Amino acid sequence: MPSNFGIVDLFAGPGGLGEGFASLVEDGHIPFRIGISVEKEASAHKTLTLRAFLREYLARHGALPTQYIDFHADGVLEPNWSEVDAPAWQHAIDEAHALELGTEAAKTTIDLAIEKLRASCDDTVLIGGPPCQAYSLVGRARSRGKVGYVPEEDARHYLFREYIRVLDKLRPAAFVMENVKGMLSSTVESRLVFEMLMEDLSSLGTGRGHQYELRAIRVADGIATLQEASKPSDFIVRAEMFGVPQRRHRVVIVGIRADLANKAPSAKIRVSKPVRTVNDVIGTMPSLRSGISRGMDDTAAWRREVIDAAGLLVRVHAGMEDEPLREAFSLIAGRMLEEVPRSRTGSDLPVNYGASSDELMRWLERPELRAIAQHATRGHMVSDLGRYLFAAVFGTVRGFSPKAADFPFALSPEHRNWHSGIFNDRFRVQLAGEAATTITSHISKDGHYFIHPDPLQCRSLTVREAARLQTFPDDYLFMGNRTQQYVQVGNAVPPFLARQIAELVSASIAR
Template sequence: MIDLFAGPGGLGEGFAALEENSHHPFRIGISVEKEASAHQTLRLRAFLREYRRKHGQLPEEFISFHAGERGEPDWSEVDAEAWELACSEARQLELGTAEAASEIDKAIELLRTECDDTILIGGPPCQAYSLVGRARSRGKKDYVPEKDERHFLFREYIRVLDKLRPAVFVMENVKGMLSSTVQSRRVFEMLMEDLSSLGHAGEELYQLRAFRIDGDEIRLKEVSDPSEFIVRAEQFGVPQKRHRVIIIGVRSSIAHRADDVSIPRPSSPENGGAI
């Protein structure tokens, strides 16, 4: 996987933590985040995953550090090999810059030689799309939306998508992405146009799907309206009313397989179950 705009790594951790028959089918090849403290967490997550893969448990130094019994250790002294891998995986880069593009492109070439297939995940910065973020921006003197580069960072995601050509991509953002406008155009419409431009004339490279509840199951369904991309966490067994736009893109050559995929719907207060 390539994880863009990774933050402290929650989305990637969800994929990496999946286990099937004692096997973890998803591995993060590179994750990218520009903010220093988030990147530190991202790198530590990578280190702990690799350490646990090698040793079958978390390091004692982490457990005592997490419990507040000691200061943060030098992780390279705990396991130099695992720390080196973590530093290679978790990169502190600003997406949209030439440096970041170069590093990601190198990682893509390496992943192509090592992996059967790939997945792209991540979400462009939400401050430019969220209702709160937009209200704050309007209150800033001389703020010009057209000059706010955060509105257009989704195009770096599209650039990587076009170069990587993964089997599946997942793009996550706040609901405000559906209504945010720049130059009297909806940002979401621009995103859809860019996605449809991938591939050959008359044939889209990706088919878009949304999570949908079908009775007691969760399925991937085709979308007829942008609002169908909104995932309401409380309907999926999460005790929190967190609503996000989640777009699933499946490569057209394998999209028919997605229509047969279903998983049981988790119990939640809304459907009478218990968390």
């Protein structure tokens, strides 16, 4: 009989890591089933609960409920899911919990779930990762600017200890811990956080027979394996090597319980085709225009502003020798008269949707859907439209995103340090023919780092485009307002990557 593993998912966010594990099917068998997932942020918890409901409904009925397909397409009135399928909804409530790790309420709930999993599964697996803000380089820089901020008193630095507590209580067959690269250099009390973490993990279970061998995921010639690490950077996983259309580099530590570790050295999987691009996954999405955040916002007004910006760029480059760039601006100005996208929302399914033989597209596209959801643009300041246009054209012509020094003086924002190098990457276009840069929660702020590659659309990425670059399937809905949706997408583990990590873990521990 194939093994059944119960999953404990901590710091789950919208469920990217759990989705990858729960979606793995091997010879008709589902080896991983989520027993409990924990996320304290309210909108992410709603996303997590709805996804848990859909998984259970699919297991019971073999198809998505029509009520969900309608809600996904229209997004107007959310059904009462308990009326759609009461047992499935109760299962979702029992699985997804809105709790803050480290509290007594969380401890009690998790410990009860652990006892249930032990009774119902062959073994367990722990997944997740502490919040990244206190570890990330940007997060640490922001924290240093706070009056009275003391790193040693920031509870986020120690949230990994709650992960350790659960790990010690659960004693799973394996665990997967994910975090940002910044944790490799983050320090508290003059000690490296990563060093402290590795000491805790290495000493776990000493004298009690459940120590863990710590492994790093390595990819060579399209094959992923679990290897011993010789240095901290060995634990960095590059998502683009797994067919994710994004240069997302994260620390992933895999621990295999000592009594099962004999299979780990020989475990291997073939990873998905690498070098996937932005255009591969969002190139067929409905074309949209951005909005104007201040003043009149309609297609005519937007087009006038963009044509004016293109005209300005033509004039600015008139005396320069960069003929390809000047011609590109002239071409865009002409095409804007006829080809401009008219809508700020687009739900039409792309041509041949759901019929691709490509592995990644089969993962993203769900044939039962009748619309694309959460594909709507936000408004931008008129002055930023010119910068977005310049960046998109520059990226198309030059093959890289412009730095601050590349922007014409006429487009300089009113920042005192614009030309100092501090704002060098203030505006960044995603290149159509390359993998995206890392999708982060900062996309919820203004979109300047996530400019769409098509100059005719002159905008930042939508929630759905960001979700596709993160490899969330199209039937995955993010609850909450748009800002909360962007944050959830940016903070998540790409599910397509997570599924391949799950496959590698399964190869290491399945009996």
